[in-house]
Amino acid sequence: MTRERLYLFDTTLRDGAQTAGVNFAIEEKLSVIAMLDGIGIDYVEAGYPGANPTDTALFGEARALKSARLTAFGMTKRAGRSASNDPGLQTVLTAKSDALCFVAKTWDYHVDVALGATLDENLDSIRETVRAGVAAGRETMIDCEHFFDGYKANPDYALACAKAAYEEGARWIVLCDTNGGALPHEVAKIVSEVTVHIPGDHLGIHPHDDTGCAVANALAAVGAGVRQIQGTLNGLGERCGNANLVSLIPTLKLKPEFRDRFETGVSDEGLRNLTHLSRMLDEILNRNPDRHAPYVGVNAFATKAGIHASAILKDPKTYEHVPPEAVGNKRRLLVSDQGGKSNLLAELDRIGLKVSKDDPRLGRLLDEVKDRENVGYAYEGAAASFELLARRLLGTVPAYFDVDGFRTSVELRHNSQGALATVCEAVVKLTVQGESLMSVAEGNGPVNALDLALRKDLGVYQPYIQDLRLTDYKVRILDGGTEAVTRVMIESADDSGDSWTTVGVSANIIDASFQALVDSVTYKLMRSGAPAP
Numbered sequence: 001m002t003r004e005r006l007y008l009f010d011t012t013l014r015d016g017a018q019t020a021g022v023n024f025a026i027e028e029k030l031s032v033i034a035m036l037d038g039i040g041i042d043y044v045e046a047g048y049p050g051a052n053p054t055d056t057a058l059f060g061e062a063r064a065l066k067s068a069r070l071t072a073f074g075m076t077k078r079a080g081r082s083a084s085n086d087p088g089l090q091t092v093l094t095a096k097s098d099a100l101c102f103v104a105k106t107w108d109y110h111v112d113v114a115l116g117a118t119l120d121e122n123l124d125s126i127r128e129t130v131r132a133g134v135a136a137g138r139e140t141m142i143d144c145e146h147f148f149d150g151y152k153a154n155p156d157y158a159l160a161c162a163k164a165a166y167e168e169g170a171r172w173i174v175l176c177d178t179n180g181g182a183l184p185h186e187v188a189k190i191v192s193e194v195t196v197h198i199p200g201d202h203l204g205i206h207p208h209d210d211t212g213c214a215v216a217n218a219l220a221a222v223g224a225g226v227r228q229i230q231g232t233l234n235g236l237g238e239r240c241g242n243a244n245l246v247s248l249i250p251t252l253k254l255k256p257e258f259r260d261r262f263e264t265g266v267s268d269e270g271l272r273n274l275t276h277l278s279r280m281l282d283e284i285l286n287r288n289p290d291r292h293a294p295y296v297g298v299n300a301f302a303t304k305a306g307i308h309a310s311a312i313l314k315d316p317k318t319y320e321h322v323p324p325e326a327v328g329n330k331r332r333l334l335v336s337d338q339g340g341k342s343n344l345l346a347e348l349d350r351i352g353l354k355v356s357k358d359d360p361r362l363g364r365l366l367d368e369v370k371d372r373e374n375v376g377y378a379y380e381g382a383a384a385s386f387e388l389l390a391r392r393l394l395g396t397v398p399a400y401f402d403v404d405g406f407r408t409s410v411e412l413r414h415n416s417q418g419a420l421a422t423v424c425e426a427v428v429k430l431t432v433q434g435e436s437l438m439s440v441a442e443g444n445g446p447v448n449a450l451d452l453a454l455r456k457d458l459g460v461y462q463p464y465i466q467d468l469r470l471t472d473y474k475v476r477i478l479d480g481g482t483e484a485v486t487r488v489m490i491e492s493a494d495d496s497g498d499s500w501t502t503v504g505v506s507a508n509i510i511d512a513s514f515q516a517l518v519d520s521v522t523y524k525l526m527r528s529g530a531p532a533p
């Protein structure tokens with residue numbers, strides 16, 4: 001059966017750049033363009049030439065892409081002047097791009113209030129702008145701004161705008177849910193009414209996510225006939241964002257209802273790159289990836305519940321709607337107080353410990369995990385502490401060192417310049433291979449001082465921890481009031497590029513921190529192959 005072509009239009013670098021807190025430098029835009037081109041996106045709308053120096057510079061040079069069409073965004077000509085006399089429009093028309101996408105008003109109320117133009121003047125702007133784009137030899141499309149609100153208010157006028165663009169030769173007429181308030185059943189109904197006038201293979205959809213329905217609206221529009229979807233990576237975009245292409249692409253490629261009817265430009269390999277691409281975008285923007293993002297989140301295929309884990313070990317399809325590898329993600333079975341022996345077995349297998357399900361030590365380890373989580377430990381996010389707990393129970397963690405004590409102090413005193421300053425000191429006493437060692441360190445806080453003192457002198461083991469670094473430190477108060485328990489999570493890393501997380505729990509924050517630090521150092525010694533005493 002031949003499948004229909006569905007075109008994907010990415011506007012991460014235009015509408016996505018309208019997200020509060022998001023800014024792209026030109027080099028960042030170029031990397032995102034290359035990533036999108038690499039997975040087979042059809043159109044990459046990279047900005048608005050003339051709106052700011054970055055976008056003007058980006059479109060000032062021709063960019064060679066593999067298959068994507070670089071698209072410049074702009075608005076229709078202003079009322080009261082001709083296209084050739086509109087400097088903003090001229091900048092867009094002369095941009096070095098393959099395609100042009102112009103936003104046009106299609107809601108009569110907006111034409112009146114926002115443009116202060118007559119309905120005919122706006123129709124004229126649409127016609128003249130499309131004519132100018134086509135005459136410039138560029139694939140031209142029109143974003144029909146507020147199309148759904150406009151259609152509800154004055155269907156004849158909204159349709160007249162869309163038809164005017166189509167008649168002048170616009171390749172795509174994109175129906176925008178600009179305020180993001182439309183619901184899937186409304187989108188389906190309105191799109192199917194529009195297809196009576198404009199063929200679906202010339203229609204696109206640009207939904208915003210203000211009701212959380214952008215992805216559903218895109219799918220509803222495709223079901224009703226449109227053949228171009230506009231969206232962004234990770235759902236970036238004005239206010240609540242745009243339709244998330246990272247959610248849409250796997251649905252289009254993996255769900256039979258879409259996979260069997262439509263073909264996109266994204267290859268299977270592109271699909272397998274999606275998790276990486278989504279996280280790369282967050283890396284560029286210095287944002288934390290959404291752990292719960294559909295398909296690509298680190299938790300998208302993470303299972304805590306013991307009943308689920310047990311079935312997944314028998315066949316992953318029991319609790320997975322698609323295989324995680326298809327989108328470049330991974331399955332994770334988490335160890336926690338919600339788990340059973342199956343969760344433990346999966347994690348032990350991952351770390352290379354072979355234990356059979358009827359081994360009584362497995363039951364003891366499960367009880368230990370549940371008891372410890374009951375007092376505040378959280379092992380699902382502290383795999384290194386879990387591994388130490390498991391290996392200790394199985395008798396395979398060497399006693400590299402014994403802690404004989406520690407002390408910290410925080411003092412406000414005059415420094416050498418005579419200014420009052422806080423000074424933090426820590427003393428740690430250890431026994432390493434029968435030798436008593438005492439280290440003192442100063443730090444910018446008591447935990448920093450403790451960390452430095454602990455790692456200052458491990459005797460014969462010192463060479464094994466030289467490249468150990470503390471990279472993150474998180475504190476969570478588990479109960480309010482004077483009975484509060486503190487959970488500390490510490491992330492450490494070394495020069496190999498690996499990182500690991502350890503946990504400590506105590507009523508005392510310094511004590512909790514010390515537990516997590518000791519686990520981190522012990523874990524590092526173990527992974528560095530330090531010999532047992």
Ligand SMILES: CC(=O)SCCNC(=O)CCNC(=O)[C@H](O)C(C)(C)COP(=O)(O)OP(=O)(O)OC[C@H]1O[C@@H](n2cnc3c(N)ncnc32)[C@H](O)[C@@H]1OP(=O)(O)O
Binds near residue numbers: 104116
């Ligand atoms: C729905 C969307 O996401 S559309 C994309 C929105 N994106 C952006 O606005 C980002 C980039 N924008 C900008 O840098 C600036 O707004 C510019 C360069 C485009 C224009 O800046 P300025 O000339 O200072 O105008 P300003 O931003 O204050 O107002 C927009 C003007 O465009 C007019 N306008 C808005 N949409 C259209 C349109 N589709 N066709 C013609 N004119 C339009 C408005 O009526 C207003 O005109 P006015 O100044 O005569 O009132």
Ligand SMILES: CC(=O)C(=O)O
Binds near residue numbers: 144145176178
């Ligand atoms: C064009 C556009 O970004 C919108 O209507 O939302």
